[in-house]
Amino acid sequence: MALMLGFCFYSKKSLREIKRLGLSALLHDVGKTEIPDNILKAARKLSSSEFKVMKRHPKIGEFIIKVKSGIDGGIARGASEHHEKLDGSGYPRGTREISYVGQVLGIIDCYEALTNEERPYRKAKSPLDALKTIKADVEAGKFDRKIFKKFCYSLI
Ligand SMILES: [Fe+2]
Secondary structure, eight states: OHHHHHHHHHTTOOHHHHHHHHHHHHHTTGGGGGSOHHHHTOSSOOOHHHHHHHTTHHHHHHHIIIIISOOOHHHHHHHHHTTOOTTSOOSSSOOSOOOHHHHHHHHHHHHHHHHHOOBTTBOOOOHHHHHHHHHHHHHTTSSOHHHHHHHHHHTO
16 A cells, blocks of 8 residues: 555555545455465465365455445456456456556555565565566556556666
8 A cells, every 4th residue: 555655646546546546446355354374374385176176265345345335347347457457367357457456456455566576486576576577467468568667666
C-alpha cells in the first residue's frame, strides 16, 4: 500500500483515485486468508498441487471484496487481476485484458515480493535487481512499459 501511495503521489492522481488504488493495494491479497497455513507459510517451493490451491487466492479475494463486503467493483478487479500478465501467462484466468488497477498492482506486488520475501530457497533481491527482473518481464510483454517507468520514478 505504501508503494502504491508513492506511485499515486508521483503520478499526481486525484484524491478519489488515490483512495481507490490505495484500498486496492491494501486488499489485493485478502483471498490468502482462505488459503491453508501449511501452504501459505511453507518455507519451501510449493508442489504443483499446492500451487494450484495458492492460485485460488485472487478469485477468493474478488469474492470477499465484491460479494461479502460490497465494496466497489474496481477494487475487486485489483484482487482478481494482480497475478494476470499482459501476454496471457498469468493466473487465475490467463486473460490479457487487465484493468489499470490490476496492472499497477501486478508490478508493485512483484517488486514487493522480489525485494522482501526472503525464503530458504530464494534470497531477497536488491531494489535495483528487482527492477531489472521486472524490466525483463516488461520486455517480454508481461507488464506495461509506461506504468513500469512511472513506478521506477516513484521510488526515487
Ligand atoms: Fe497475490
